[in-house]
Amino acid sequence: MLRVKKNNLTPHIYKDSRGWVANPIEKSVLPSKEFGHIHIVSIEPNALRGNHYHNIHNEWAIIFGGKYLFAWFDREEDKVIKEIVEEDSFVIYEIPLTVPHVFKNIDQKTVYLMAYYDHEFDSKNPDMIRYNLI
Secondary structure (H helix, E strand, C coil), X not given: CCCXXXXXXXXXXXXXXXXXXXXXXXXXXXXXXXXXXXXXXXXXXXXXXXXXXXXXXXXXXXXXXXXXXXXXXXXXXXXXXEEEECCCCCEEEEECCCCCEEEEECCCCCEEEEEEECCCCCCCCCCCEECCCC
């Protein structure tokens, strides 16, 4: 089944007077026990990241620092699903290969996306097939 999974990270967030820490990806949940690729990007207000899908790798993504819109194409329902996520929500999305997806910053400040791919990243073949959702 090629569906986006949403996992609540709130029980795995540890807070103190300095701020918070999250351990969003456990090796035990990954399909491959080999290390893939982690990247962190900023998303400026009203900017998009994504509008693509991947043929080679699955992706786990978390956004933090502000409010954002996450949209993906659900092939089983044959429609685009959009979800607004508030700044204080701690969720990680597991995005299977071939599922088009996009993140949009709908806040007034920069937000950040951290993603894990289950395969190494190849800058000569980045495995990002354009698919405009929004």
